[in-house]
Amino acid sequence: MTDENIANHLKSLKKYTPARIGVGRTGTRPLTKDFLSFRTDHAAAVDAVYGEVSSKLIEELDLFSVETCYETKDHYLKRPDKGRILSEEAKTIIKEKCTPNPQVQIVVSDGLSASAIDENILDVYPALLDSLSMYGLNIGTPFFVKGGRVACMDDIGEILAPEAFILLIGERPGLVCAHSLSAYMCYQPKKGMKESDRMVISNIHRSGTPAIEAAAHMGTLISKMLDQKKSGVGLVI
Amino acid sequence: MYKKTTLLGITYEFHSLKEIMAKANEEKSGDELAGISAExxxxxxxxxxxxxxxxxxxxxxxxxxxxxxxxVSKLIEENVNEEIYGVIKNWTVADLREYILNDEHLSKELLQIGTGLTSEMIAAVTKIMSNLDLIQAASKITVITHCQTKIGQKGVLASRAQPNHPSDHLAGIRASLFEALSYGIGDAVIGINPVIDTTDNIYALLNETKEVIDRFDIPTQNCVLSHISSQMRAIEKGAPADMIFQSLAGTQTGNESFGISISMLEEATSLIFEKGTAEGQNRWYFETGQGSELSADAHFDVDQLTLESRCYGLAKHFNPFIVNTVVGFIGPEYLYDSKQVIRAGLEDHFMGKIHGLPMGVDVCYTNHMSADQNDMDNLSTLLSTAGVNFVIGVPMADDCMLNYQSLSFHDIATLRNVLGVSAAPEFADWLKKQGLTISSGQLTKQAGDPSFFL
Structure with a gap:
């Protein structure tokens, strides 16, 4: 095969998969640009895990901020249980600032990717408010939870007793995308709730599920939860 | 069991074997999470x-x-070779360690002793062995298995090609597989983790991999790593599978959380021997990994190393072709950083080998774990010197479906080159015949180019 032929064949193989193929080698090792690009993607993923959500952004969205019992990032990673419960201080602030028993409670949390919030929240959050208002739903006082895990929605549910709940949280970063956001939803969150009662829209980012589409889908799901008074596998969509 | 000891002027009391076993472990975040580790x-x-x-x-x-x-306890208990056990039952764990490391005792002796041990005894001795102890001991043990081809010979470092795709796109999978083969990767198995766990999809993936194997006459075996029940349905419909796969846990409750039971594994064994496409006596592929029982709340306050060892006790019963621990996949709440992952990789490999298993390791990490590719360079080098049966390769170490990093095809070719080990014999011959390697195993100019197979 001529070099040009090989290049064309490689191109035809590469179009079928996002895997890093057709990269070539020097000796048995990869070429420098591919090696550095792989390490760069990993660096972005690590920075997303260890990063902090911009406080300016939280202010801009008019959210107040509370913390779980996670204490430090290292502890957060070692003890997922601590990210599921709110600190005593957080509970007091939430009780003080939030309207209890709202129809829909929205909470934003960094989770495993601070950059998921930084990159997406300005697209997703306003679109979500629009989508919920189209269904004429009343929305509780939204806030930001630092060091949250998905099940922190249960602890918050115990305090505010919302009818439906939406948690926008950063996903564990991959090398393809370090800033993917998930929206976890459920009906009447409370302690000991089954994982199968939660519903999720994942992969929300600019080259994944677009913000507008995700927000519209969340609105539909929430209104169905409120109609059918349940969430999870039993919800008829 | 109650034990008391004084160390450096302080008296320590232990109230059960379980407590002693847990506290004797090297530091692991999973044991801390379970609240059972030493203070x-x-x-x-x-x-x-x-x-x-x-x-x-x-x-x-x-x-x-x-x-x-x-x-699982019952099975391990029943499988003890009472004759061997009878000879060694009064040994202490220290005696066992010294027997294993004694240079008069080689593969045959260690495998024989292994039949008289329970998985808990093997876990116990592992806890008082250093990393180099684990390498030395494992390197003495040779476990050769036979599915379509044979792997596990001394001086062989086999590999699984893992050509996963985020939507199971067949042409995409084939492209990644061509890349793997062009680096000499895929002698242990061509194994795909599917995204879609339906009978039709598993059928299609088994067919696709078998077609490539047949077309190029590749001496290897195929497998699709879905839940056992969907593989069984596909095989019953006539899908060509050399092996059948399942993830294992070290307790019955853990296995129930995976949706499996020992009787299901037995049923699958009968099916793969009746309808499988391979010839050899080893038709199973198992994956395990420290921490999975705790994550399913099925650990009964037993430490993760002991539970991992029990997975091997279970696996042994089914004479698998390959077994690997997916050591760094589970996350930092079980193995926090590279130090813990490296330790766990060496522990699992040794424990598997002395159980008599064809032990491989998925040398890997996730992005929320304190580890990077340099740590995988280190662990894969350590394991290769310890004689690991096989490792796993994905394009440039990045699995674009499972979103974690393992070894690259380049890495495996490099390990073979640096350590003077080779692909499995039949596969090595095939590579030479294809013109991808020369006699020494070194890659030729044509190697490392997937379009070679177009």
């Missing part, structure tokens, strides 16, 4: 001192999970 380094050493003096018969007398309540 400090001195207590850890006190537990090891006590464990070293514990006899094998004591370990057998105090099961960490009662066999009446757990079928």
């Amino acid at each position: 400090n380094m001195k207590e850890r050493m006190a537990a090891r001192a006590v464990l070293a003096e514990t006899t094998l018969s004591d370990i057998r007398s105090y099961p960490v999970v009662a066999p009446e309540k757990d079928d």
